[in-house]
Amino acid sequence: xKNITVIGSGTMGNGxxxxxxxxxxxxxxxxxxxAALEKALNTIGKNFDRQxxxxxxxxxxxxxxxxxxSTFTTVAEGVKNAELAVEAATxxxxxxxxxxxxxxxxxxxxxxLASNTSSISxxxxxxxxxxxxxxxxxxxxxxxPVMKLVExxxxxxxxKSVTDVIxxxxxxxxxxxxxxxxxxxxxxxxxxxxxxxxxxxxxxxxVAGVSEIDTIMKLGxxxxxxxxxxxxxxxxxxxxxxxxxLFNGFGxxxxxxxxxxxxxxxxxxxxxxxxxxxxxxxxxxxxLVISKSFVK
Numbered sequence: 001x002k003n004i005t006v007i008g009s010g011t012m013g014n015g016x017x018x019x020x021x022x023x024x025x026x027x028x029x030x031x032x033x034x035a036a037l038e039k040a041l042n043t044i045g046k047n048f049d050r051q052x053x054x055x056x057x058x059x060x061x062x063x064x065x066x067x068x069x070s071t072f073t074t075v076a077e078g079v080k081n082a083e084l085a086v087e088a089a090t091x092x093x094x095x096x097x098x099x100x101x102x103x104x105x106x107x108x109x110x111x112x113l114a115s116n117t118s119s120i121s122x123x124x125x126x127x128x129x130x131x132x133x134x135x136x137x138x139x140x141x142x143x144x145p146v147m148k149l150v151e152x153x154x155x156x157x158x159x160k161s162v163t164d165v166i167x168x169x170x171x172x173x174x175x176x177x178x179x180x181x182x183x184x185x186x187x188x189x190x191x192x193x194x195x196x197x198x199x200x201x202x203x204x205x206x207v208a209g210v211s212e213i214d215t216i217m218k219l220g221x222x223x224x225x226x227x228x229x230x231x232x233x234x235x236x237x238x239x240x241x242x243x244x245x246l247f248n249g250f251g252x253x254x255x256x257x258x259x260x261x262x263x264x265x266x267x268x269x270x271x272x273x274x275x276x277x278x279x280x281x282x283x284x285x286x287x288l289v290i291s292k293s294f295v296k
Contacts, residue, residue, distance in 0.1 A: 001169055002026055005082040005107075007075060007099055009033075009040035012116055013088035015144025018044045021068040022061070022145075023173040029071050030078035037071040044069070047145055075102040082107050084169070086138055087125075088116040091241045096120060097128050104129035112162055114138040118238070119189050119245040122155035122182045132157040136166055139186065140175075142234070150175045155182050184249030189242050196234075197243055197258055199227035203278075203294075204260040210278050210290050228278040229288065231261075232271030240265045269293065 002025060006017045009031035017029045017040070031037045048062040072078035079085045085103045089095050096115060103113050113135045115125055126135035137153025150170040154163055163179070170177035180186045185193060199213050208216070214226020223230075231239050240262065246255035264270075264277065269291070271277030280289045 001083045001165070003081050003083050004028070005030060005079045005085040005103075006088055007031075007078065007085065007103070008088035008090070008116075009036050009071075010088070010090070012140060012142060012144060014040035014043050015047075015142065016086055016088055016116065016140055017069055018047060018065070018145050019140075019173050019175075021065040022048075022057070024064075025068065025173075027069045028078045028082065029069055030073070030075055031071075032073055034073060037073070041066070041069070041071070047143075051145070075099065076106040079103055079107040079111065082111045084112045084114060084166075086114045086116055091118060091120065091238055093120055093124070096125055100125045100135075101128050104131065110134075112136065112165065114166065116140055119185050119242040121184070121249075122153050123157070126155045126157060133159040134162055136162055137180075137182070137186070138166060138170070139188065141188075148174075148176045149188075150177045151180055151186055151188050152177045153180050153182055153186050185242060185246045190246065193239060193242050193246060194255065196227045196231045196239055197255075197261065200231070200258040200261050203228065204258050210294050211288075232277035232279055232281075234271070235273050236261060236270045236277050237265050264293075 004020045004025050005028040006013050007030045009029055017027045021027045029037060029040060048057060051057040052059060052062060085107055087096060087099050089099055100113060113129060115122060115137055116139055117137060118139055122135060122137045126132035129135055132155065135155050136158050139151035139153060141147035141149050152166050167177045202208060202213055203210060210228050214228050217223045217226045240257050243255055243257040269276050272281050275282040276291050278291055280291045283289060
C-alpha cells in the first residue's frame with residue numbers, strides 16, 4: 001500500500017496525514033476549504049519542528065515527509081488513486097455518510113474505506129457504500145503523531161483480509177493496533193466517556209470543584225490529565241455527541257449527557273478549540289485557569 005487519502009484536514013486529519021507521510025506513504029489530503037488545507041500543512045510543519053527539537057526526526061526527514069503530501073479540495077480528485085481512504089471529518093453522522101457515498105463513488109474498486117470516527121457505527125457508514133466488506137474503523141488517538149494506539153473496528157461485513165491489511169499497516173506506521181467490534185463507543189469511548197460524564201456530574205452536583213476533581217484523578221488514579229481537562233482537550237461538543245451515540249445506541253440512561261455539559265455546549269463553551277470550557281485558555285499559555293463560569 002503506497003497511496004493514502006485522508007479526508008478532513010482538522011486536528012485529527014492533519015495528524016493522520018503527518019504519520020502516513022512520515023512513514024514514506026503518498027498522502028492526498030482533502031478539504032473543501034483551501035485555507036484549512038494551508039493551515040493543516042503549517043500545523044504539520046510545526047509538529048515536525050517539535051519532533052526535530054526533541055531529536056526524534058531530522059530536517060531532511062521533515063522535508064521528505066512534506067513532499068509526500070498533496071492537497072485537494074474535492075473527494076473525487078483526492079481518492080481517484082487511493083488504496084486506502086480515511087475519513088477524518090467532524091463527528092457528524094450526516095456528514096460522514098455523505099463523504100462515504102463520495103468515497104465509494106470515486107475511489108478504485110479495491111480501495112479500503114476507513115473512518116476515524118470515535119463512536120459512529122462502522123456498519124451504518126458501510127451501508128451507504130457498494131462494498132461494505134471493505135469498510136473498517138481506524139480510530140487514531142489525539143495527538144496522532146504522539147499517541148501509539150489505533151483502535152481498529154470491524155463492521156458487520158468487514159472482510160478478515162481487510163482487517164489484516166489495516167492491522168499490518170498500523171504496525172508499519174509505528175502504531176499499536178487493537179481490534180474491537182462495532183458497538184456504540186467501541187472500547188475507548190464506551191469506557192472513557194462515562195468517566196468524563198461522571199466527573200461533570202460530580203461538579204454539577206457540587207461534590208467538588210474543577211481543580212479538586214482533576215487533582216484527585218491525577219494524583220489518586222495516576223491519570224496524566226484530569227477528566228475535566230481531558231474533556232476540554234477532546235472538545236465538549238465531541239464528548240456530548242459521543243455520549244448521545246451511547247445513550248441512543250444502548251437506550252440506557254446511564255449514558256445520558258450531564259445537563260451541565262449540554263448547557264455548556266449550547267452556550268458555545270467547547271474547551272481548548274474555542275478558548276473556554278472547564279478551564280480558560282484565552283490567556284495563551286499552558287497554565288490552567290478555572291473558567292470564569294465556575295468561579296463563585
